[in-house]
Amino acid sequence: MPALQLTVNGQPFTGDVPRQTSLLHLLRNDLGLNGPKYGCGLGQCGACTVHVDGTAARACVIPAQGVAGRAITTLEGLGRRGHFHPVQQAFEEAQAAQCGYCLNGMVMQAAALLAREPQADEARIRSELSGNLCRCGTHVEILRAVSLAAARLGAAAVPEAPR
Incomplete structure (x- = not known):
């Protein structure tokens, strides 16, 4: 071995x-x-x-x-010990899981997308998650959760305007 x-x-x-x-x-x-x-x-x-x-x-x-x-x-x-990653936090807030079986894949796929594109829009999120299956049909809540995380991460990624 x-x-x-x-x-x-x-x-x-x-x-x-x-x-x-x-x-x-x-x-x-x-x-x-x-x-x-x-x-x-x-x-x-x-x-x-x-x-x-x-x-x-x-x-x-x-x-x-x-x-x-x-x-x-x-x-x-x-996430960091004791703190959720922003995508995990958004999934909890949006109550985006039913059985939870797809949760790992959805969160990990979304986190990778938002690390590359923190300002990803709904169309980009849908495209990125299209290869992940949710048997419970909670796609609407999942999309809402990832969009919430994107809004938070995207806002943090926008540099402050010079004064």
Whole structure:
């Protein structure tokens, strides 16, 4: 078994991981992180979304060995200890979850988008989240939550006018 080194939620990880092990399996079964969910196993539903070096990625289809040396962020590592990330806060305020199964993927996908484009508009948010499935049909609330986070982050990203 080849040794693997990577960083997960700011913490170094080193371990012997079989080549066929998916990143999702490593995160959930070996590291006990329950944010990313197993949904389809094909990278099509988004439930397993994590950030790899800040970019949203589907952990169920990525070999753990394929992210050696990289920084992985899961839902558990998105906010600071004791403080929600703005997207997580907006989801709570907008009550944007029913069963919560898609929540991880929606939050992680939205957080990656807003890190790149803090002023993303509704059309851009819809486009970005289009590959994430919500079986409960709470898309309206999810869109409202991400738009709320975008408004807050976008306002913070706009430089103050010179005086």
